[in-house]
Amino acid sequence: MIRLSSLTKRFGEQTVLDGIDLSIEEGERVVVIGPSGTGKSTLLRCINFLDRPDHGSIKIGDLTVTAERANRRGILALRRRTAFVFQNYSLFANRTVRENITEGLIVVRGWPASKARERADEILRDIGLSDRAEAYPSALSGGQQQRVGIGRAMALDADLMLFDEPTSALDPEWVGEVLDLMRRVAETRQTMLIVTHEMQFAREIADRIVFMDAGHIVEMGSPAAIFDDPKDRRTKNFLRRVS
Amino acid sequence: MRALDYEYMLGLVPILLGYVPLTLMMAGIAMACALVLSSLLAIERVIKVPVLDRFVVLFISFFRGTPLLVQLFLFYYGLPQVFAFLTQIDGVTAAIMGLTLHFSAYMSESIRAAIVGIDRSQWEASEAIGMTRLQMMRRIILPQATRVAAPTLVNYLIDMIKSTSLAFTLGVTEMMGATQKEAAGSFLYFEAFLVVAVLYWIIVEVLSFFQKRLETYLNRAYAR
Ligand SMILES: Nc1ncnc2c1ncn2[C@@H]1O[C@H](COP(=O)(O)OP(=O)(O)OP(=O)(O)O)[C@@H](O)[C@H]1O
Ligand SMILES: [Mg+2]
Numbered sequence: 001m002i003r004l005s006s007l008t009k010r011f012g013e014q015t016v017l018d019g020i021d022l023s024i025e026e027g028e029r030v031v032v033i034g035p036s037g038t039g040k041s042t043l044l045r046c047i048n049f050l051d052r053p054d055h056g057s058i059k060i061g062d063l064t065v066t067a068e069r070a071n072r073r074g075i076l077a078l079r080r081r082t083a084f085v086f087q088n089y090s091l092f093a094n095r096t097v098r099e100n101i102t103e104g105l106i107v108v109r110g111w112p113a114s115k116a117r118e119r120a121d122e123i124l125r126d127i128g129l130s131d132r133a134e135a136y137p138s139a140l141s142g143g144q145q146q147r148v149g150i151g152r153a154m155a156l157d158a159d160l161m162l163f164d165e166p167t168s169a170l171d172p173e174w175v176g177e178v179l180d181l182m183r184r185v186a187e188t189r190q191t192m193l194i195v196t197h198e199m200q201f202a203r204e205i206a207d208r209i210v211f212m213d214a215g216h217i218v219e220m221g222s223p224a225a226i227f228d229d230p231k232d233r234r235t236k237n238f239l240r241r242v243s
Numbered sequence: 244m245r246a247l248d249y250e251y252m253l254g255l256v257p258i259l260l261g262y263v264p265l266t267l268m269m270a271g272i273a274m275a276c277a278l279v280l281s282s283l284l285a286i287e288r289v290i291k292v293p294v295l296d297r298f299v300v301l302f303i304s305f306f307r308g309t310p311l312l313v314q315l316f317l318f319y320y321g322l323p324q325v326f327a328f329l330t331q332i333d334g335v336t337a338a339i340m341g342l343t344l345h346f347s348a349y350m351s352e353s354i355r356a357a358i359v360g361i362d363r364s365q366w367e368a369s370e371a372i373g374m375t376r377l378q379m380m381r382r383i384i385l386p387q388a389t390r391v392a393a394p395t396l397v398n399y400l401i402d403m404i405k406s407t408s409l410a411f412t413l414g415v416t417e418m419m420g421a422t423q424k425e426a427a428g429s430f431l432y433f434e435a436f437l438v439v440a441v442l443y444w445i446i447v448e449v450l451s452f453f454q455k456r457l458e459t460y461l462n463r464a465y466a467r
Binding site: 048049050076079080082083084086088089090091092093094095096103104107108136137138139152156 | 362364365367368369370371372373374375378382383386387390463464465466
């Protein structure tokens with residue numbers, strides 16, 4: 001069980017997250033939608049302290065980290081229970097595809113190299129990149145890089161996988177393969193929190209849709225409830241614009 | 244214009260070649276020490292440890308702001324007068340120390356610039372995966388910064404090899420010191436210094452050859 005309580009983030013004068021409360025069940029797939037500049041990325045980045053929240057707390061299983069009292073240990077523990085898939089892939093440029101996947105296992109979880117390598121090879125099969133194991137990220141297509149980004153996250157066996165618009169930076173031809181891989185991750189009952197502008201995909205994959213606007217959760221519910229019968233005016237407006 | 248004494252010059256080559264190992268040894272040790280020290284200084288400049296940061300800034304400022312020759316004299320002739328235990332220090336050690344400290348100051352600035360130039364995505368991906376700051380530096384940031392800084396660092400190594408010639412002012416008979424002695428005996432100054440100049444030049448050219456291979460190797464992750 002994951003619980004965000006009154007999560008608040010300011011950049012200077014601007015309140016980007018205004019007391020976000022959100023609970024996510026184990027195995028649940030939650031998709032966050034909303035207009036640009038609403039704080040969706042910031043929400044994800046606050047959950048693993050890439051951005052430091054100003055107020056509120058994050059609870060993942062038996063670990064609770066409170067913004068005001070967060071120390072380095074708590075933040076590391078939080079990061080080790082989450083995995084992040086970036087919009088621009090952010091693969092380790094000095095590491096091969098396989099090493100990108102083993103890196104977290106060896107360095108963070110302390111696995112022996114041989115065991116990490118075996119696990120990486122399993123994941124490489126899952127993401128369909130066994131033949132590119134020794135390649136460096138710069139030699140891959142965008143779609144392949146993002147599949148490695150997802151593979152790197154899969155390796156960590158995280159309690160919560162965070163996806164920040166994983167297909168937004170991709171050429172349209174590569175979007176399909178990345179969404180397919182995410183569907184397969186979802187089938188494993190991995191708990192996922194996804195920000196995306198792919199509405200059709202959101203409807204398919206989500207157990208729950210969260211609509212955010214201006215730092216608030218405006219409305220949430222099942223895909224059918226949000227997409228077919230939105231209650232709030234802002235949700236209606238947004239959906240009209242994107243469809 | 245008189246003709247050059249080629250026979251004398253040829254005879255000098257094997258004599259001076261005998262001093263090449265000492266020159267390379269001084270530069271090699273100083274470079275190895277400087278790489279370690281400058282990396283530590285650079286990391287400190289990036290992380291900015293309170294209080295320590297002030298000393299690091301001062302250190303870099305002093306060793307960049309004063310001539311190497313003055314620093315060498317300060318170490319070799321000056322410090323033993325103040326600290327008695329340093330009286331044992333010989334010219335070679337003093338030269339290596341001086342070169343290390345002097346070049347560390349310069350190199351740390353190049354490495355620092357390379358570190359802060361590494362794309363933010365690399366820092367964030369390392370953080371997100373749960374690395375400590377040390378792990379992040381060691382495994383992701385420094386290896387990438389090395390590639391960026393490598394051409395500059397090799398230039399400093401070249402500069403360092405040439406700067407070992409200053410050790411002769413501390414009474415060390417290295418390539419330059421040996422040439423000086425030979426020339427004083429034969430009065431053929433032009434021939435003697437021409438030979439030693441060419442020797443330094445050849446050493447640097449050999450190094451430049453390896454520089455290209457090193458850069459190709461460091462760029463392997465970025466070739467498409
Ligand atoms: N590091 C920062 N410094 C200052 N302001 C920031 C910073 N990061 C984000 N913001 C601001 O916070 C607000 C929310 O940004 P955020 O990136 O979370 O929005 P978003 O919902 O992800 O938008 P998009 O759909 O365009 O990705 C924006 O107004 C943005 O300008
Ligand atoms: Mg965003």
